[in-house]
Amino acid sequence: xxxxxxxxxxxxxxxxxxxxxxxxxxxxxxxxxxxxxxxxxxxxxxxxxxxxxxxxxxxxxxxxxxxxxxxxxxxxxxxxxxxxxxxxxxxxxxxxxxxxxxxxxxxxxxxxxxxx
Amino acid sequence: xxxxxxxxxxxxxxxxxxxxxxxxxxxxxxxxxxxxxxxxxxxxxxxxxxxxxxxxxxxxxxxxxxxxxxxxxxxxxxxxxxxxxxxxxxxxxxxxxxxxxxxxxxxxx
Numbered sequence: 001x002x003x004x005x006x007x008x009x010x011x012x013x014x015x016x017x018x019x020x021x022x023x024x025x026x027x028x029x030x031x032x033x034x035x036x037x038x039x040x041x042x043x044x045x046x047x048x049x050x051x052x053x054x055x056x057x058x059x060x061x062x063x064x065x066x067x068x069x070x071x072x073x074x075x076x077x078x079x080x081x082x083x084x085x086x087x088x089x090x091x092x093x094x095x096x097x098x099x100x101x102x103x104x105x106x107x108x109x110x111x112x113x114x115x116x
Numbered sequence: 117x118x119x120x121x122x123x124x125x126x127x128x129x130x131x132x133x134x135x136x137x138x139x140x141x142x143x144x145x146x147x148x149x150x151x152x153x154x155x156x157x158x159x160x161x162x163x164x165x166x167x168x169x170x171x172x173x174x175x176x177x178x179x180x181x182x183x184x185x186x187x188x189x190x191x192x193x194x195x196x197x198x199x200x201x202x203x204x205x206x207x208x209x210x211x212x213x214x215x216x217x218x219x220x221x222x223x224x225x
Contacts, residue, residue: 021205028128033213035215041217041218042203042215042216042217042218043160043203043215044213044215045213045215048213057174088157090159090160092159092160099165104150104162104165105150105152105160106162107159107160107161108159109157109158109159110157110158110159
């Protein structure tokens, strides 16, 4: 067990709705990253937060946004949901800050989002 | 951007050594190479990380040539429980982290 917890584990939304996913990072970790994993695909990097600031972003539109709180927990918000947003959303925490070293990522079990 | 390329799938038998190679032609000077294992409906799990030459831990070895444009994960004496998807991950200078497409390893009895 990594100590990274995500909620909810499963949820169903309809097109156009908004969703908030939550992640509690492992104790002592100050960096959180989010990934989208479609069925049969590898995880795709959405963004990373270091000490409450976004410090890296993948090729995702602005309707994907996030927050990191002083306790280093994090939220992923997705607005105007589309069918293609259906995926497993993974959160990972680590001790890596402003470096190019990915370090070791500790993943949660993910939140399975289905958009109808 | 440091993207990666891996074989889509591999088959092996219990007790064999398995080598999975990942190509990362655009790896940055300061990047490390990290491998993860993922079982269905679970988050990826760290296996091993290295920068150059060879790294070994209790579950795997990682071989990285001098040019660092590829890396090879070596799993000694695999068992059925090693059936999973394996990803290699490198970070680039812009803090964008890319997983490879993953290699689905199927270990047969």
